Amino acid sequence: MRTYFFTRLGQAACLTALMAASPIAAPIAAAEPQHGIAMYGRPALPPDFVSLPYVNPEAPKGGSILFGEPGGFDSLNPFILKGTAPWGLGLHTVETLMGRSIDEPFTLYGLLAESVETDEDRTWVEFTLRPEARFSDGSPVTIEDVMWSYETLGTTGHPRYQTAWSKVAKMEQTGEHSVRFTFDTADRELALLMGMRPILKKAQWEGKDFTASSLDVPVGSGPYVVDAFEPGRFISFKRNPDYWGKDLAFNKGQNNFDEIRYDYFGDGDIVLQAFTAGETTSQREYNAAKWASQYDFAAVTSGEVVKSEIPNQRPSGITGLVMNTRLPVFADWRVREAMILAFNFEFINQTMNGGTEPRISSYYSNSVLGMGAGPAEGKVAELLAPFATELPPGTIEGYALPEGSADRALDRKSHRKAVALLEEAGWTVEDGVLKNAEGAPFEFEILLAAGATETQTVVDIYVEALKNLGIFPRVTVVDSAQYKERTNNYEFGMAWYTRALSLSPGNEQYLYWGAKGVTEPGSRNWMGMNAPAAEAMIKAMVESRSQEDFISATRALDRVLTAGRYVIPVWFSKVSRIAHSAHLHYPERIPLYGDWPGFQPETWWYEE
Missing domain, CATH: 3.40.190.10 (Periplasmic binding protein-like II)
Incomplete structure (x- = not known):
């Protein structure tokens, strides 16, 4: 290697x-x-x-x-x-x-x-x-x-x-x-x-x-x-x-x-099969467990194929299931926190990666731009202070993702917290189904692109966990053209979401998190967030004249995004x-x- x-x-x-x-x-x-x-x-x-x-x-x-x-x-x-x-x-x-x-x-x-x-x-x-x-x-x-x-x-x-x-x-x-x-x-x-x-x-x-x-x-x-x-x-x-x-x-x-040639195949598993058959000459693997177990075929053993691991110092970015807050069911931060609690990352990571991959703890984690643990301090706290009353709990005080159990699918401690938060938000279980005060069930659709086999496995595990809360989402798999069309127009409840982030974030952040994306199609604001604090932090970033001010503004934005609880994050690799x-x-x-x-x-x- x-x-x-x-x-x-x-x-x-x-x-x-x-x-x-x-x-x-x-x-x-x-x-x-x-x-x-x-x-x-x-x-x-x-x-x-x-x-x-x-x-x-x-x-x-x-x-x-x-x-x-x-x-x-x-x-x-x-x-x-x-x-x-x-x-x-x-x-x-x-x-x-x-x-x-x-x-x-x-x-x-x-x-x-x-x-x-x-x-x-x-x-x-x-x-x-x-x-x-x-x-x-x-x-x-x-x-x-x-x-x-x-x-x-x-x-x-x-x-x-x-x-x-x-x-x-x-x-x-x-x-x-x-x-x-x-x-x-x-x-x-x-x-x-x-x-x-x-x-x-x-x-x-x-x-x-x-x-x-x-x-x-x-x-x-x-x-x-x-x-x-x-x-x-x-x-x-x-x-x-x-x-x-x-x-x-x-x-x-x-x-x-x-x-330079790109050949297109039905799904990720067929792409790997094409590589092992010698039809392609370079294969990027995102799954640590597959890397360890499925790359031992004859061409690797003979030295015809080389396994290379290339380090980086870029931010983790964000990858996971994004919740569309344009829908009433995801408008409340308490519901979104419950959805995160129901996702037992430790168990899923163990199942998918053998537990080897670190979790994405914030949008700019793995870099100096990432938010720190505990309460906001110094310039970061100053930037967030004018928005204190409108920010979700944890933005200024400090927010961390819940920790589950690697040895069992259902983490009972997280489950109890999720139930309590859903009840606070007006959702209770009736006849095994989560419903609001009007008796309407908690319903939404998870949209996936065809061929994303690893993502499908993650979602299957998650859907089983949601049943314990009385939630039974529909999972819809569409081809790449339909997936682009529907995500461009925000026609989903949850979708698999990936945003690579750089060491020099700037104006593109308006496209990712800006209020225009709530209604205008084609933005990367799939979550539909409308947070004046986020736009203020982006403004502070692009107007910064020193690296210290820039880093503080980015760390503040990272807090707004992470504590907004818009995405259920999975893992990244260093x-x-x-x-x-x-x-x-x-x-x-x-x-x-x-x-x-x-x-x-x-x-x-x-x-x-």
Whole structure:
């Protein structure tokens, strides 16, 4: 088993050191073009860097990497709400003005843009496009393409693009190759976000409805082009030998495969079977028990397949069953706490993982951004104080998830607490069924995507536990297209919910937890939370001028989210488990974010 560990500072010290690479008191000089931009201080790499620190600059080009994916796709437009696009389409074929280093919390370096400049207060940002930048068809990438892309995505694209765009007061061309964005809101992150929007070719979309799901292949400027595809079955990308940016320092050691292919299968178990049969060459395993017991097949024994564990220092994020508070049954925090109490994590973790995986204790756990144990203190307490009367119990005083029993499905202590909370909220058991004062039963639907076999097992155990409370939820399994459609429109009671979170949270948090998502479709606020405290904490995060204030605001947000009791959290892993062909290699220097995002397949290579 191939395992690499970090040799740098500990997690908290590492984040602090990276965020403080340059003192906050010495910001980048105002109105001077720079090679990169960091959320705080200066970029870690100098203007003349030759490659990113976590790549192998001598990695050979050639070969292929083949992935298996559950589900399918019916669209080739990943930039809109409609349809389901294949994973990798936007990643491999389309570029942004700036590229992100995954060895720093939030730093961008020039990609399509050769330079970026902004004032000290970051009330505006200006990018200068590289004159040599080209789309895959050989046509130049122009400022007209850039401006059209930003306006189109910001007004008719997926909702994830709209929050930042709504804060742009003016977009103007300032030179043959330069564009400036002026903001109407105090938000220091906007200068970076404006460098991270996909740039599309305007001419391709003339006379077409950008919002319509389509199988037309978008023309991008990235290192790969779509070679072949069959909706719902596979998509293959081939490396563009004429890629304009192949010699950029930012790209050195990246984009090494001649082919990247994704094959789609019915469910996760079939994906694993395809890998063991040699039909795919890389398999990411999320289940620790499967990793220990099902990866002993002949190819592993012979050395044809390697098991690699890749550590990371990113937050745990949140994964589990989200409760839709738009429904009356989940509007009361006491009911949501009862639902959490009924979920015996220790037993389920033992069943699924042999008890090896730690529980997600908060949204930003496993990082310096996570809330601390016990009462809020210092700046965190100050930020939360104005909202004290409207916050659920535990937000300020301290909140921790209940502990169950690993040796039995029903934890009686937690069960008694759940019953008491449900009674307080007006729900009692009558003839074996939980009902309210009007006699209406406690009913809801758990929505699952087809092919998620591990999730189905977890839910089956949970449903059996809920019967002890007189609750009998419906479990509905739908295909990936229906699942996206229903979750986009919040048509569920509970659903399996995963949100990966970074070391540099910012404006995207409005999309995750903002009040607009209560009614507007397509947000990531599946729980339907409407918490002024959460939006106030996000505002404090994006306006922070020091790392200390930023960390305090994020810890405060973490308390609001966790004590809101919106999600029944499961487990996370401090390593990523990837089984892969012995011909596939990755650099020994592991970046801060570990294997995600921007690590596989970007930095990997093929070698006999």
